[in-house]
Amino acid sequence: MPRGVVHGFGVQEAASIVSISTPGIFSPDFFREMADALNAAGDGPPDRELLMTIQKRHGLTPALPES
Numbered sequence: 001m002p003r004g005v006v007h008g009f010g011v012q013e014a015a016s017i018v019s020i021s022t023p024g025i026f027s028p029d030f031f032r033e034m035a036d037a038l039n040a041a042g043d044g045p046p047d048r049e050l051l052m053t054i055q056k057r058h059g060l061t062p063a064l065p066e067s
Helices: 028-040 048-057
Strands: none
Touching (some): 028 048
């Protein structure tokens, strides 16, 4: 997808994802912070506000899914 294209995905059951971002604009810190936030949720849903804060800090513009 070209930069600036709004996109996302939904997961209905356990899954794995492989994503390649070129040029590589995300630092390892982005992935560490996201992993920490997701792991902190345990078996519950992740803190959406925290995930969006991390995304913004790393130059992303979060877009909420359409209802």
